[in-house]
Amino acid sequence: MSSPAQDPLQQAIQRRIRILVLVDAAEQALIAPLPAASLHMMAYLSNVLAPVWEIPVLEGKLLKKEDGPFYPALQADADDLIGQGLLTFSDLDYRLDSDHQWRLRGLYSLNHQLADPVLEVVRSFPEELQICEFCQELALSLSSVSNAEIPLLGEEDATYGDAVTDTGNVVDFAEWRQTNYAANAAHKLGSLLRRDGQTSPGEMIQSYISHMTRRLYAAG
Amino acid sequence: MINFPVLSSLDVDDFGLFPGTPDAPGLHVAFDHGLTLFLGANGLGKSTLMQMLYRLMTGPFDIPGLDGSESLGNINTRHTPLSPAKRALFANRDAKGARSASATLKLSVGVHKVVIQRRLSDLSLLDFQIDDTRQPVTEQHYEARFLNLLGLGSLGDLILLLRHIVFYFEERRSLIWDPSAQRQLLRLLFLPPGVAGSWLSQERTILELDSRMRNLRAAVSKEEEVASRAAATVETATSTRTELVTLEMLQLQEEERRDALEARMAELDTFRQGLRLELLKVEQQADSHQREYERAKLAVIRASFPKSSDTTAFLLARLLSDRHCLVCGHAAPEEAVTTYTTRAAEHDCLICGTALQPDSFPGVEFAGRSLELITSELSALQQQQSAARDNVAQAEEDYLAAAKELVHLATSYEQRALRISQLIKQLPPDEHDRREQLDGLSALKRRVAEMKDELTQRQEEFSSFVQGENRKINHFSESIKASFGEYASGFLIEECELTWAPYSARVGQTGEAVSFPAFGLEMTGADFVGATRRSSPDQVSESQREFIDLAFRMALMEVSSAHQGASSLLIDAPESSLDAVFSNRAAMVLARFATRKSANRLVITSNLVEGALVPDLIRLSKADREPSNHVVDLLRIATPTAAVRSHMAEYHQVYERILEAALDE
Numbered sequence: 029m030s031s032p033a034q035d036p037l038q039q040a041i042q043r044r045i046r047i048l049v050l051v052d053a054a055e056q057a058l059i060a061p062l063p064a065a066s067l068h069m070m071a072y073l074s075n076v077l078a079p080v081w082e083i084p085v086l087e088g089k090l091l092k093k094e095d096g097p098f099y100p101a102l103q104a105d106a107d108d109l110i111g112q113g114l115l116t117f118s119d120l121d122y123r124l125d126s127d128h129q130w131r132l133r134g135l136y137s138l139n140h141q142l143a144d145p146v147l148e149v150v151r152s153f154p155e156e157l158q159i160c161e162f163c164q165e166l167a168l169s170l171s172s173v174s175n176a177e178i179p180l181l182g183e184e185d186a187t188y189g190d191a192v193t194d195t196g197n198v199v200d201f202a203e204w205r206q207t208n209y210a211a212n213a214a215h216k217l218g219s220l221l222r223r224d225g226q227t228s229p230g231e232m233i234q235s236y237i238s239h240m241t242r243r244l245y246a247a248g
Numbered sequence: 249m250i251n252f253p254v255l256s257s258l259d260v261d262d263f264g265l266f267p268g269t270p271d272a273p274g275l276h277v278a279f280d281h282g283l284t285l286f287l288g289a290n291g292l293g294k295s296t297l298m299q300m301l302y303r304l305m306t307g308p309f310d311i312p313g314l315d316g317s318e319s320l321g322n323i324n325t326r327h328t329p330l331s332p333a334k335r336a337l338f339a340n341r342d343a344k345g346a347r348s349a350s351a352t353l354k355l356s357v358g359v360h361k362v363v364i365q366r367r368l369s370d371l372s373l374l375d376f377q378i379d380d381t382r383q384p385v386t387e388q389h390y391e392a393r394f395l396n397l398l399g400l401g402s403l404g405d406l407i408l409l410l411r412h413i414v415f416y417f418e419e420r421r422s423l424i425w426d427p428s429a430q431r432q433l434l435r436l437l438f439l440p441p442g443v444a445g446s447w448l449s450q451e452r453t454i455l456e457l458d459s460r461m462r463n464l465r466a467a468v469s470k471e472e473e474v475a476s477r478a479a480a481t482v483e484t485a486t487s488t489r490t491e492l493v494t495l496e497m498l499q500l501q502e503e504e505r506r507d508a509l510e511a512r513m514a515e516l517d518t519f520r521q522g523l524r525l526e527l528l529k530v531e532q533q534a535d536s537h538q539r540e541y542e543r544a545k546l547a548v549i550r551a552s553f554p555k556s557s558d559t560t561a562f563l564l565a566r567l568l569s570d571r572h573c574l575v576c577g578h579a580a581p582e583e584a585v586t587t588y589t590t591r592a593a594e595h596d597c598l599i600c601g602t603a604l605q606p607d608s609f610p611g612v613e614f615a616g617r618s619l620e621l622i623t624s625e626l627s628a629l630q631q632q633q634s635a636a637r638d639n640v641a642q643a644e645e646d647y648l649a650a651a652k653e654l655v656h657l658a659t660s661y662e663q664r665a666l667r668i669s670q671l672i673k674q675l676p677p678d679e680h681d682r683r684e685q686l687d688g689l690s691a692l693k694r695r696v697a698e699m700k701d702e703l704t705q706r707q708e709e710f711s712s713f714v715q716g717e718n719r720k721i722n723h724f725s726e727s728i729k730a731s732f733g734e735y736a737s738g739f740l741i742e743e744c745e746l747t748w749a750p751y752s753a754r755v756g757q758t759g760e761a762v763s764f765p766a767f768g769l770e771m772t773g774a775d776f777v778g779a780t781r782r783s784s785p786d787q788v789s790e791s792q793r794e795f796i797d798l799a800f801r802m803a804l805m806e807v808s809s810a811h812q813g814a815s816s817l818l819i820d821a822p823e824s825s826l827d828a829v830f831s832n833r834a835a836m837v838l839a840r841f842a843t844r845k846s847a848n849r850l851v852i853t854s855n856l857v858e859g860a861l862v863p864d865l866i867r868l869s870k871a872d873r874e875p876s877n878h879v880v881d882l883l884r885i886a887t888p889t890a891a892v893r894s895h896m897a898e899y900h901q902v903y904e905r906i907l908e909a910a911l912d913e
Contacts, residue, residue: 091528100535107566110559111574120558122543129536130543134558191722194748196770198525204517 042086043105045150046071048114048143049160051136053167061118061135065096065179067106072097073166074159076187076201077236079211080218081162081229083155088202092195094126096182103132114143165230169237177244184240184247186213210236249808250399250437251358252414252815255279255849258301263349263368264342265293268885275885279816279849282842283869285862286853287906288882289899291889294853295418296341298820301851302415304353304364305394307387308335308371311407317421320429322455322755325404325448330371338368345369356847357397358810364390399810401441402448408432413801416819422793424800425785427751427766434765437808438721447717450710451755457706458756461699468692469500492671495664502661507758509657513650514754514761520643522783527636529780534633537626541569544619548592564588564598570626700758707759714762721765722748727807728767735799739830739837740792744771746800747781769796791830795837802841814847821853831861839868856883856902863909879907 050070054060062070071087078085090097109115121133138144150156170178182188186209187201201208217239218232227235258277260266266275275297277284286294309327314320329335339346349368352375354361365375376383376390378397383389391403400406412423412433421429436444473496546565563574568588573580591598725748732746749768752761769782771792785793798819805815819838842850850869854862866878883892883899892899 089524089528091525091532093532098532098535100531103535107562107574108577111563111566111577113575117559117562118557120546120562122539122546127532129532130539131536132539132542134562191725192718192748192750194725196529196747197749198521198528204521 040101040105043102044109045146045156046074046086046159046163047102047106047109047136048138048147049150049163050074050167051115051138052143052147053160053163055138056164057167057171059167059171059175059178061137063175063179064103064106064132064134064136065098066175067136068097068099068102069179069181070163070166070170071099071102072182072188073170073185073237074163076185076208076210077166077214077233078162079202079208080214080232080236081158081165083159083162085202089198089200089204092188092193092197092199094195095131096179097188098125098131106136112142113139114146115139162229162233165233166237169234172238173241173244180244181237181240184243186210213239249810250409251397251810251813252805253305253362253398254356254814254847255301255816255851256354256356256361257352258297258354259352260300260368261350261352263338263346263351264344265296265338265887266885267887275880277880279851281847281849283839283850283852283865283878284880285866285878286851286880286882287856287862287903288853288886289856289889289892292882292886292892293341294855294882295820296338298415298417298818298853299337300351300368301353301818302410303337303371304351304366305410306403306407307366307373307390309387309403309407310334311404314407314411315417315419317419319426320421320432322428324452324455325408325432326452327403327407335370339370342368350374355816357394358813360397362394362397364394395441399441400436401445404448405436405444409436413437413805414816414818416798416801416817418820422785422797424767424769424797425783427764428753430766431753431764433804434721435717437804438724439717443717447713450706450713454703454706454710454755454759457699457703458758461696461703462757464692464699465503465696468689468696469503471689471692473497473500488671488674492668492675495668495671499661499664499668502657502664506654506657506661509650509654511754511757513647513654514752516643516647516650517761518752520640520647522781523636523640523643525781527633527640530629530633530636534626534629537622537629538570541619541622541626542566544622545569545592549598568592703756703759707755707762710755711760711762714764718750718763718765724807725767728803731803731806732799735802735837735840736796738840739795739799739833740771742772742792744769744796746770746803749781767800791834795830795834799837802837806844814849816849816851817841818851819853821855831859832864835861835864835868838865842869856899856906858902858905860909862906866907866910 047067050067051060051062054062054066054070059066072090075085075087087099087102090099106115110117116137116139118135118137119133122130123133125131147160151160170181173181188199188210190199190209193199201210214232214236217235218227218229221227221231221235256279258275258279260275262274268274268276286297288294308330310330311323311325311327313323338349342349346368350365351368352363352365354363356362361377361379363375363377364373366372367374373385373387373390376385376393378393383393395401395403395406398406398409400409411417412421412429423429423433435447439447542562542565545568546561549561549564549568566572566574567580568585571580571585588598590596591601594603596603725746729746729748736744746767747770749766750763751766752763754761770780771782771788772780782788788796802817805817809815838850838852842848852865869878881903883896883903888896
C-alpha cells in the first residue's frame with residue numbers, strides 16, 4: 029500500500045476525484061442523488077476497505093462521531109465541486125448532529141455535462157480505473173441498503189464500530205496504526221465463501237457489506 | 249465486580265485521644281445509612297480517625313510509595329509490613345502508648361457481617377468474626393477470608409482499592425489523571441480475582457526480568473569497557489587494537505542512546521496523538537461553525553430570493569459567510585460582498601437588485617446566538633485549527649526525526665558489530681585467545697541476549713492478554729460514563745464527560761508499549777470553542793479537579809459494586825479545596841451519593857468552618873434522621889488541644905451555628 033500524497037493541493041484533488049467517482053458509482057447503483065451523510069459513509073468505506081482491492085488508502089484516520097463518519101476536508105471539497113459546476117445540490121438544509129454540531133444536509137448529483145469529461149480522463153489511468161471499479165462495487169453492495177440506513181452502517185463496521193475506540197477519539201487504521209479489522213473481516217468472510225480461497229475482491233466487499241447490513245437489521 | 253465494605257459501627261476504647269464523656273467513655277459511632285460527619289477543630293483527631301478506619305482493614309501492611317500524589321507508574325503493588333514508625337501512628341497520639349487501646353470496626357461485605365478488632369499500639373488483630381462466628385486470629389486467615397468476601401485477589405489490591413476508591417485522603421493521587429493508577433483499579437474492579445491476579449503476576453514478572461536484564465547488561469558493559477581498556481594498555485599498541493577499543497566503546501554508548509531514544513519515541517507518539525486528536529476535533533468544530541453561519545445567511549437569502557435553486561442559494565450563502573467564491577475559488581472582492589450584503593439587508597433580489605416584498609424575514613438571532621458571536625467563534629476556531637495543524641506537523645516531524653535516528657543507530661550498530669568481529673579475527677592468534685579469556689564475558693553477553701528474547705516474548709504475551717481483558721473492561725465503560733455524567737453534572741458548570749481512552753505505556757524501561765485500559769476527560773472551557781481533552785490536572789481549577797476525581801471514584805464504585813450493591817466513601821476535609829461558589833454544588837454531589845442507595849455510607853471529616861458546605865451537606869443528606877444524628881461532635885469526645893481549651897465557647901458557638909444552618913431551608 030502506498031501512503032497518501034502529502035501535498036495539500038494534491039490531497040484535495042484526490043479527494044475531489046474520490047467524491048466524483050463515488051457519486052458517479054452511486055448514480056449507477058441507483059442510490060443517487062446521494063445524501064451528504066451517505067457520501068461520507070461511502071468515503072469512509074472506500075478508505076477502510078481499500079486494502080481489499082489493493083489500492084492506496086486516501087485517508088487512514090478520522091474522528092469517531094456518534095452519527096457516523098464525517099470528513100470536514102471532504103465536505104469542503106464537495107462545496108468546491110458545487111462551485112465548479114461538477115456537482116449539483118438539492119434539498120439544502122442544516123441540522124444539528126448528536127454532538128450538537130451543525131452539519132450540511134442535502135443530496136448530491138453529478139452535473140454530467142461538466143463531470144463526465146473529468147471522469148473520462150480519470151478512467152483513462154489504470155490505477156484510477158481500479159478505484160472507479162472498487163467504488164462501483166462498493167455502491168452496488170450498498171444498494172441493498174436504504175439511503176437513510178447507509179450512515180448507520182458505521183456502528184456495524186468492525187473498525188469504526190469497535191467499542192474500544194470511543195466516540196471523540198481517533199479511528200486510526202492506516203496512518204500511525206496498521207490495525208484494520210474491517211479489511212481483515214472482509215478477507216475472512218471472503219475466505220469462507222470458497223474453499224479454494226479464490227474469492228475475488230468484489231465478492232469480499234459484497235460479503236462484508238451484506239454482513240454489516242444483516243447486523244444492522246438484527247440490531248433493529 | 250466486587251463487594252465494597254459498608255461500614256456499620258466503630259468503637260474505640262481506652263485510647264487517650266478519644267476519652268469520650270463520663271457517661272460514654274471512648275468513641276462509639278454507628279454509621280447509619282447516608283451521611284456521618286465528624287466535626288472538630290484542628291488537632292482533635294479527624295485525620296487520625298480516618299487512618300484508624302483504614303488501618304483496621306489493611307492491618308499492619310502497606311504498599312511502599314503509595315501515599316504520594318505523583319503518578320503510580322510501574323510501582324510494585326505487593327504489600328509489605330508497615331515500618332515501626334508508621335505502625336506507631338496511634339501509639340504516638342496516646343500518652344500511654346495506646347497499650348490497652350483497641351478499635352473495633354463492624355461492617356457488611358455483600359450479605360456477610362464482619363467484625364475486625366485491632367490493638368491500636370501495634371495494629372495486631374484481636375478479633376475477627378464473620379456472621380457472628382469467631383475466626384482464627386491470624387493475619388493470614390484474615391487476609392484470605394476478608395479478601396474472598398470482597399472478591400479481591402491480594403492484600404495489595406485491597407490497599408489499592410481503599411486508598412484510591414473508598415478513602416479520599418487529603419494526600420491523594422488524582423485517579424482520573426493518572427492512567428497508570430487507573431489501569432490497576434480497572435483491573436481489580438472489573439476482572440475476576442484469578443484473572444486480575446494473573447495480570448499482576450505477568451506484569452511483575454516482566455518488571456523483574458526487565459530490571460535483571462538491564463542490571464546484567466550494565467554490569468557486562470562496564471566489565472567489557474574495563475577489559476578493553478586493560479587490554480589496550482597492557483598490549484603493544486597497534487592500529488587494530490586502538491580501533492577495536494574505540495569501536496567497542498562507541499557500541500556501548502549507542503546501546504544507551506538507543507534505549508533513551510526508544511523511550512523518547514514512546515513519549516513523542518503519545519504527544520503527537522494528543523495533538524492530532526485536538527486537530528480533528530477543531531476541524532469538526534470549525535465545520536460546524538461554518539455551517540451554522542451559512543445556515544444563518546441562507547435563511548436571509550431564502551427569504552429575499554425565494555426562487556433560487558439550492559445550489560445557487562448555497563453558493564451565495566458561502567460567498568456571504570466566509571467571502572469564498574465556490575465558483576472561481578477566489579476570495580470575493582469587497583465590492584461584490586458589499587453589493588450582495590446590501591441587497592440582502594434591503595430585501596432586494598441578490599442577483600438583479602429588483603426590490604422584493606417577502607412575507608417575512610428571519611432575524612439575525614439563531615438559537616440565541618448572534619451572527620457576531622458565531623463569526624467571532626469561527627474566527628477563533630480557524631486560528632485554533634491553523635495552530636493545531638502546525639503543532640501536529642511539528643510533532644510528526646520530531647517523531648519521524650527520532651525514528652530516523654533510531655534506524656540510523658541500528659544500521660551503524662550492525663555495521664560496527666561486523667567491523668568489531670573482523671578486527672577481533674585480525675588480532676594475532678594468542679592475543680585473540682587471550683582477549684576471549686580476558687573478556688570472559690561472552691557467556692554473560694549471551695545470557696543478556698537470552699533474557700532480552702525472553703522479555704520480548706513475555707511482553708508480547710502480556711500485550712495480547714491485556715488487549716483481551718481491555719475489551720472485557722470496556723463493556724462497563726458506557727455505564728461508568730453515564731454514572732460519572734450524573735455525578736459531575738451536579739457539580740460542574742462546564743460540559744464534562746468521560747471518554748474511553750486506552751493509553752500506551754511500557755512495562756519496565758525496555759520493549760514495546762502495551763495499550764492499557766483508561767478513561768480520559770473532555771470538558772468545555774473559556775479558552776476553547778467546544779470540548780477539549782484535559783490530560784492534566786493543571787488544565788482545570790482546583791475545585792473542579794477535586795470533584796471530577798470524586799465523581800469518577802463514585803462512578804467506578806457504583807458500576808463495579810457486585811449486584812449494584814452499596815458502598816462506603818470516606819472523605820477527609822473536602823472543604824479545603826473548594827471556593828464558596830462551588831460549596832453548595834459539592835454538597836449536592838456528595839448528598840447524591842449518600843442518598844442514592846439506601847445502604848450507602850458517606851463518612852466525612854470536617855473542620856469547624858463557616859460556610860455553606862457542611863450545613864448544606866447535612867440538610868441534603870438528612871433522609872429520616874435529625875441533623876444532629878448525622879454529626880459526631882469531636883469537641884465533646886476528643887482530648888481538647890490548648891487552642892480548643894482556651895476558645896471552647898467560641899468553638900461550641902460555631903458548632904451550634906452549623907447545626908442551626910442545617911435546619912434552615
